[in-house]
Amino acid sequence: MTGLKHWLLAAGVVLFAACSGGADGTKSDAGAAKPIVLGFSQIGAESEWRTANTVSIQGAARDAGITLRFSDAQQKQENQIKALRSFIAQRVDVIAFSPVVETGWETVLREAKTAKIPVILTDRAVEVSDESLYVSFIGSDFVEEGRRAGRWLTEYYSTGKGKDFKGDINIVELQGTVGSAPANDRKAGFAEIIAADPRYKVIRSQTGDFTRAKGKEVMEAFLKAEGRKINVLYAHNDDMAIGAIQAIEEAGIKPGTEIIIISIDGVKGAFEAMMAGKLNVSVECSPLLGPQLMSTVKDVVAGKQIPKRIVTEESVFPMETAAQEFPKRKY
Amino acid sequence: MRALVRWHLFWPCLTLALLIALNAVVNPGFLAFEWRDGHLYGNLVDILNRAAPLALVATGMTLVIAARGLDISVGAVVAISAAVAAVMIGGSLSLGDAEAVSRFPMWLAILAALAIALACGLWNGALVVGVGMQPIIATLILMVAGRGVAQLVTGGQIITIYYPPYAYLGNGFLAGLPFAAVLAAAVIALTQLLLSRTPLGLYVRAIGINPVAARIAGIRAKPITLALYGFCGLLAGVAGLIVSSNVRSADANNAGQLLELDAILAVTLGGTALTGGRFSLVGTALGALIIQTLTTTIYSLGVPPEVNLVFKAALIFIVMLLQSPEFRAGIVRLARQPGA
Structure with missing residues (x-):
């Protein structure tokens, strides 16, 4: 048991050294702040829609120069809670996630708040007694x-x-x-x-x-x-x-x-x-909320005031418009 | 009458009959049959068609359990087989009458999917027989990893199969009956024949009752057990083909989700002992039909979705009580006691 503990500790130290080394590197060449680290817990890959959502978030993070730690919960709340806890343990700058169900998030969100890590909800809302547990909810109505x-x-x-x-x-x-x-x-x-x-x-x-x-x-x-x-x-x-x-x-x-x-x-x-x-x-x-999410993440880190609710732009497609719209669809 | 009650399939048959009767009372049209577009059409036909994948998986599970094993990876194998077939057939949407094509010939895709499923089963068997792992742990590995493999194959996407001939497996009809149900019945019948006409059935029972004694008696327990796991994987593969063909797509996340538990339940409902030895393939098939009828009951009764699971749990609880000889004996004693 102690052997395992030592091994884990050693691995942790190596990992930490590697991470801080990377951060130092960017600091020295641009003099800018180290890149923002965003922990994102996705529900899973249950549909084409969800895949497009994942691709949008990954692409937008790359474009915005934000380091993305991505975790797939495979449709299970317990996996998602585990992912959020590990993001807290890794001390990421911002946590974002699409909650698989609405309830049962109080405890883990309180843990994030105690660790002073802002949480952004994407695509799905949660039911919590205290609205200050998350900074904003980006998604469809x-x-x-x-x-x-x-x-x-x-x-x-x-x-x-x-x-x-x-x-x-x-x-x-x-x-x-x-x-x-x-x-x-x-x-x-x-x-x-x-x-x-x-x-x-x-x-x-x-x-x-x-x-x-x-x-x-x-x-x-x-x-x-x-x-x-x-x-x-x-x-x-x-x-x-x-x-x-x-x-x-x-x-x-x-x-x-x-x-x-x-x-x-x-x-x-x-x-x-x-x-x-x-x-x-x-x-x-629309699942293409990556760019909106990244700009919100930057605003949160910069300490700007964030609206509690950001709605994505969407429309209605009747059958008659389908052939015309189809080539433009990304998901 | 007494002989009938003692018949080992009496209780599963009675349960199924009661469930169907309940449906018929609530929804008078439930038993109705119709001849539509050259095949039978009705609730009972749906139940047969939907129960086919479960019955196949449960058949493999029965034999593994009969030889004192367990395979909880069957759901994942269903997903893998579906994924392999879907990716290999693929195709793209063609509006109108344009000729549909598959990426590989369909027979090759089906063979590949089945070969991989068989390999999955043999892998489980090798871990149990060769390495000596507990079956639940050995198959837990593939249960967790298998879904990952399926996701890898599909790239995390739902793969739609546009190639029309493939849809026959899960939607087609043979002599008016759903092809999937006919296939499942044929597989069960052949397996039953193989087990009853050759010493194999006796060997499986002997291994399940006492593996050491079976080995000392000269039964080659290891190769037989390995083959049973392989067979179980293969049947899960067939189920995967049916499931993916039915919705003309492969969904690595949801195909076969929790199917292993339904399969174990079907095995139990059919009167197979989870401790090994005693087994009944026909009983398992009845068990699969009971489970699917339960699901259909929920839909046709209009149970609100929030209480689906509670309703199912309550019904299964009643069914299991009915099947318990101790419980029935207790009821009889209670009824005979005072006053009588």
């Missing part, structure tokens, strides 16, 4: 995305192609991972808009875990239970919609015409589905 999805649908049935449709509009919903911020907020935003008209009825709602496989499996069960009663599918992300489209086609129903499909994110796969006429609309949720 998921409630607004849900509202946009709802608005597109109400427009479709009031002034769009569906204006002659009579009777109740039966909606099935594929929710994201239970307890995650995008799932909670996208559900709430959508529900808020359709509540205005009693014709809109969510007849089934179940989680598809944001994955294609679960989206397909759950949609199969929905189709068996409700059959042709279903008018609209609202999926909390594109991947679940892509899986569900397969299930709908296998049931002999035409996705995009017989069942109107709305999803969120705007990944390439969704554009492909829209160009094939199988997906009606994808509400964008």
Whole structure:
């Protein structure tokens, strides 16, 4: 045991010497401050969207001259808490992370605060009793995305192609991972808009875990239970919609015409589905927040005042614009 | 009647029947069959199709467990096999009727995926038999590392497979039935034949009951155990192909996630002893069907997503109680006691 301790200590000393050596090097040649070290804990690589998010952050860090310590949590909160603790132990300048779920972050964020390391949330928010535990939250407004999805649908049935449709509009919903911020907020935003008209009825709602496989499996069960009663599918992300489209086609129903499909994110796969006429609309949720994150990190280190909420710029892509937009998509 | 109750598959059969009956009561259309586009269409067909990968993985698991082993790396092997096949077939989106192409011939991709899965299983077996590691630890290594390997193969991306013929494996129909289910049934039947018509089944039982005695009796326990792990890996590979074919994509993070636990549960539900020796492949297949029916029940009952897991846990608890002879004996005693 002591042998192991000594070995670890020795390794630590070597590592420390190597790090400070590097820092000295930059100090001597430019006279500038040593590069900012940013510890970033990513949720995982669950979708094309997340990969684009990772690439954007890595690229922006390189461009901004910020040293990035990147950690992949593989969808597990415990991994993420471990990563944050190791960033604290390494005394990085700033910590940023996309929390995999909303709750359970109090303790580790307090540890970061005690160590005087500012924390920036990206893409997903957390629920904490004390807002000063993080300096800023950069990301999309998921409630607004849900509202946009709802608005597109109400427009479709009031002034769009569906204006002659009579009777109740039966909606099935594929929710994201239970307890995650995008799932909670996208559900709430959508529900808020359709509540205005009693014709809109969510007849089934179940989680598809944001994955294609679960989206397909759950949609199969929905189709068996409700059959042709279903008018609209609202999926909390594109991947679940892509899986569900397969299930709908296998049931002999035409996705995009017989069942109107709305999803969120705007990944390439969704554009492909829209160009094939199988997906009606994808509400964008941009993952390209690397540059915004890096400029915020610099401002934090420089001691500037930071807004508590920074919203990424996003739009809505209906089927008709897909072919035109597709070549421009980065994710 | 008494003979029927004593039949080792009575309780799994009863459980499955009760679950299906529960669904039929709540949702009258549940049992409905339809002939649509040249194949059967309905909830029960979905259950067969969805249970196929689990049944395959659980079949391999049954044999490993019967020989006193355990393989918790099967979920990771599913991910690896899916990843290899997807990357090798790949292809790109073609709108309209343009001819779809695969990067490598499909048979080569499938063979490669299966070969790698077999190698994974043999690796587990070598660690257990050759190095003498505890099975749970030996396979834990691949369980953790395997997902990393799968991510490496896919580059951390979800790989979409645009090559249409590949979709047959997980979506196609043979004689009106889902191809995946037919395949799983064939594999289970062949394995059962092999075990009952040759001494192999006896050997596996002997190794599971007492490996030392089996060896002294002249059974070559080591090569047989190694082969069982290899077979388990191979079947996990087949499951990986079905899973990736079903959604026409490979997701290294989520494919086969926690499948090892479902497989162990299926094995247990089917009446195989986790201590080795006693096993039933048909029981395992029933176990896989029970688990998939449970999942489908949750969807068709409209259970709110927040209580999915609690609901599943409660149902599994009841099922396990029903299957426990001690619990049933206790109930019978209680019922007979006072007044009667």
